[in-house]
Amino acid sequence: MKKILVIFDSSDMLTVLREFFKQYGLFGLFAMEKKRGLEFFEENREEIKVVIIGTCSPEMMGLELAAEIKRLNSSVYVILIGANDDAEFTKEVMKNLEAEDPCINDFRAIPFSSSEFTESLKNTLQKM
Secondary structure: OOEEEEEEOOHHHHHHHHHHHHHHOOOEEEEOOHHHHHHHHHHOOOOEEEEEEEEOOHHHOHHHHHHHHHHHOOOOEEEEEEEOOOHHHHHHHHHHHOOOOOOOOEEEEEOOOHHHHHHHHHHHHHHO
């Protein structure tokens, strides 16, 4: 079974994503802290195919976490979820997506369509 690791700094969003995964029959590992998320990834790096990093606060530093994960396994697909109200953050994310060797593969701004996200996630998993 292809695993998805979700690292989100908001307990409310983790709860929503757990329910979302249950509703769509997806299997995920969930962590609220960066350190625990990295531990999950290191323990399951061969099985984890997708990592979803959610950032609601600047302390999470989603791009830095994504870069750490890519250093451990460059083939993992990384989706960053974040608020679109921080122009500097959005600019940094877009710059990364356009880079030759990006540390993220997709960015979803909150709020986003659950059906669009589900379709994108399922298509990504089928390709892996």
